[in-house]
Amino acid sequence: MYSFENDYSEGACREVLEELIRTNDLQVSGYGLDRFCLEAAEKIRKLIGNDRADVHFITGGTPCNVLAISLLKAHEAVISVGSGHINVHETGAVEATGHKIVTVKGKDGKILPEEIRQVVKDHGDEHMVKPKMVFLANATEYGTVYTYEELKKITRTCHELGLYLYLDGARLSNALCVKKAGLDLKKIASLADIFYIGATKNGALLGEAMVIINDELKPDFRYLIKQKCSMLAKGRSIGASFNALLTDDVYLKNASHANRMAQKLRKAFEGHGIRMYIDSPSNQIFPILDNKLFRKLKKDYVFLKWSDYDAKHTVARFVCSWATDESKIDELNRKLDKEMK
Amino acid sequence: MYSFENDYSEGACREVLEELIRTNDLQVSGYGLDRFCLEAAEKIRKLIGNDRADVHFITGGTPCNVLAISLLKAHEAVISVGSGHINVHETGAVEATGHKIVTVKGKDGKILPEEIRQVVKDHGDEHMVKPKMVFLANATEYGTVYTYEELKKITRTCHELGLYLYLDGARLSNALCVKKAGLDLKKIASLADIFYIGATKNGALLGEAMVIINDELKPDFRYLIKQKCSMLAKGRSIGASFNALLTDDVYLKNASHANRMAQKLRKAFEGHGIRMYIDSPSNQIFPILDNKLFRKLKKDYVFLKWSDYDAKHTVARFVCSWATDESKIDELNRKLDKEMK
């Protein structure tokens, strides 16, 4: 069995593991105030070209989302596509902190400026929540990627309407490695009020780096981290991991490998006449499999059933990562040869 | 500089680190449902002699506390000593989930059965919260340890009054290693409705094992873990860490070393006429230092100021761990010789 179930099926990538081993015996302070975290934060400030940004290291992605949205006041709400991770797959973690998620339909997993505008228009008085933040993930939950141009339009809309833009970067590095999106960390930092750079899905054992650009959102953030169960006693582990990932562009190399593997897998499917449910250029693909083929592949591979497509077809999800073994994709391709002939 | 600041100043102990390395490349499922977690849970069920217990691996101690207390209904409250970690050092994480902490004074950091009884007596109607759970930490925040006899009385009181007993085991292994307390994991599991075995402070990079004994508290617990930001995508890291700690009693060896070091340090202080603020038999000690000595030691050692004692003295906190280097204690002893002669 080989697993394409997700991008966190293995432990840490070599560079991260080595850095954890190298720094293991050094004594440092707890809670993310250690020298490894400080160093990693400094690296991030350089990469984004903003030496005033606040950087915090957080245990995971749901914690990051909860923290960003906890910055809102009691009656303020966040806007998201219905397929947004915060709306579907976080067991109501956002609502558990008291905030409503106002959902829109989106297109290909992406929120549209006109949808944001409509939500604000529809929320006119105190009998409704007050939309105050836009949530989006890049890459999205469907593996699609917002381009620089698309993000600029969303940012402009947010500025016009007095909304904060929060970018969930669980797979941000994967988005950065999609060339046609035209993104880099500097651009991201110039567009979002607050965002995170994910490491859990890009080669760390755990951890994400929350980056706060907007001064209004900076004060007392560490209080929230503690309160929302998202502070690690040995924050050093996350700091050290980021130090490894941010050295020699390991984070981009990891993500780039993941994307390349997924696109190679996609070609393997498409080469056998199998269409994709959605055109995703990053490390997740969604082939529409004949149910018989779906069952056959399940014998040798771990992957997710995404949804029913029609009576005879199923949408599957295959995810590649920094750890994906290219030979396994060649092998799967040969299996398709055999099955589809 | 050598640090006695806390018991999480280093990375992982050797056994944990090796297990993380050994299992690093194996593909497993996410979110704590992997084989390492299953194996570790099974080990815990054997150790506590209860094969029906539910075991969950959680990111940290505050998350564990929040989760246990989130099992209460909206109007139910938890009783704790005022010095309890949940009341002082968790940035209102418990209240942030909607629950009130009703505090009592306690003695030496420990809650007394008669205090529990009084709280229940004082809360008679629906204009007040309904006390439903008792929180205690063993070892306590003061390094003191509840004995088996003390815990049995508390358990009996809880049963009488219809309260759940939740035991915060951030330093449970340290308590188990205090012989005169007469405890072992089987006894703990026979007394508490829910408790956790801490690993963050006992040699793991992160992670605690929540153990649920009372059937009423078992359903849907994983929903809470996800919602309260306490589930790790790579839960495997915690599972593997516990596998290492629970093999050949590493968890007891680690805690035992920590206790032994702290008590040796205590003797060093006491041998120089320095009294302890509290009589703590585990891995935290609280010497009452002359302010001048306090400042001198600060030059060579990292440790906490706990509180002012009087105009001329300060209560300090020294913590030892699995990683404490015994030669550093000898060295500190020699320094005391020099300073106090």
Added chain:
Amino acid sequence: MYSFENDYSEGACREVLEELIRTNDLQVSGYGLDRFCLEAAEKIRKLIGNDRADVHFITGGTPCNVLAISLLKAHEAVISVGSGHINVHETGAVEATGHKIVTVKGKDGKILPEEIRQVVKDHGDEHMVKPKMVFLANATEYGTVYTYEELKKITRTCHELGLYLYLDGARLSNALCVKKAGLDLKKIASLADIFYIGATKNGALLGEAMVIINDELKPDFRYLIKQKCSMLAKGRSIGASFNALLTDDVYLKNASHANRMAQKLRKAFEGHGIRMYIDSPSNQIFPILDNKLFRKLKKDYVFLKWSDYDAKHTVARFVCSWATDESKIDELNRKLDKEMK
């Protein structure tokens, strides 16, 4: 100016006002435990034919909704049509208590059994909230009314799926007075696990009667009422109001008048070729007005703009109540004669 803005534009109906005056000087206990409340609760138990039901008097409709949903556990969610009052017009009050609202499309403002079934099917694991309650309002926010047959199907679906059915009865009396719906209080009580009988919109100054049928939902409810800001010191006011409303069927007479007035107004519009946006048989109607007519009517009447219909038309909302003056409807009819000729 005459107002059709809503059904709470006047104070109390005559019978309620007289009862408030009659009982004003009598001394009673606070918080809804007085004899007026006890008497009114007893009346309700008789009307619903269930002498084991718990009855509580609550300040308003949003409070009732918040209370019912607060009975859920932290990770449990409520299912509602998107147009549900809890989802749109309560400023996130439900989410503020930590619970997610899972929305479905509905039809004519009513939730469909198959939608409930689909939600449960789609929520399969602990990464998503657990649907546990169905919310519906009868009459709905669109003035439509669930029939007995429709409600029975929904109840059956809830029982199958282990969901509680909560019925928001802000305008329950109006629904009861729609003959073809085939409802009465006994039937409502046999179908819902918990529901309320609204009085604010049916002639009281304030107050609703929450009725709990399902034993699981009964314990400690008064704790929630207090905690959620929904308990009145002078609960007597609500008890006395219900005593008046439940005597000689005043609550049905009030609602019946409201419905009759609204339907007469509807005929006035339809008699002038004006269509309704939705076919609502109770006390709210939604005529699609030509924008010019809309503006003209605004000069003499207060009513709500519900939404744009198309470039030239607007959906308006007219609400009638126990207090609606029939001569004003005749007058409006004459105005339409003049405008539309």
Added chain:
Amino acid sequence: MYSFENDYSEGACREVLEELIRTNDLQVSGYGLDRFCLEAAEKIRKLIGNDRADVHFITGGTPCNVLAISLLKAHEAVISVGSGHINVHETGAVEATGHKIVTVKGKDGKILPEEIRQVVKDHGDEHMVKPKMVFLANATEYGTVYTYEELKKITRTCHELGLYLYLDGARLSNALCVKKAGLDLKKIASLADIFYIGATKNGALLGEAMVIINDELKPDFRYLIKQKCSMLAKGRSIGASFNALLTDDVYLKNASHANRMAQKLRKAFEGHGIRMYIDSPSNQIFPILDNKLFRKLKKDYVFLKWSDYDAKHTVARFVCSWATDESKIDELNRKLDKEMK
């Protein structure tokens, strides 16, 4: 039986009832935006000498407390004496909105400036909540009254430390009528950032007037009112009630009568050698009754047992109000004559 149980045993005072009747049939808008509310708000702005204050009409006292404290950010806490209503008698309503109450001991039910200072000193970092608001009630829960001088010191302390001062005025009028306290509404408004003027306990059927002085606390307050279940559809009832109370100083006349009755009752007790548990100059008194006398008086009067005093004595609470019948006090005095001779 005559009741001294509390100051909300009767309905409305004559002036309020008449105003409710007078305005009953007039059509107005809902939710506290009607002309009666606007008028009453204007009256309050005049009385406090601050034409920029925001005034909102709220359903009750617990709602007011919850609303004021909901203005805090997620990690911010409120400081209160342990005997504070929010800490004891609101079923955790404040914690239910996510905020911790940090308690201090106080003296005679009043918080001391040095206690506030100590709390702030003790809360130094992000592992603890951040104290941001001081709660106090005037009159207090013990019937004691903060003087102008005492309040000025507290205000100064709050300003120094960057804390908001919130004053719970459930019985503010009673405090204003205690001459030696030297207070009036203008002074209150110059000292507190936010406070409310209570009417539930001063002759209205329900309702309190929240007054916001500090500009930082003004934005979006109506969103909170709606979200926290504290907005009345027929807000007119509260507006009209305040119009009556604020005309010809009815609110002061009511409170003054209540105080005078309580002090007369106190003299009756003291004239019979019965001491007070606390020296309270407003409308609540706490005689220390011999248990036998306690039981005897219980046969003819309704009053509260406050607490045990010693084996033979009980602290009782007697409350007088605008409605207290003076002849009943004379009668009680005669009973004491008989019992104590």
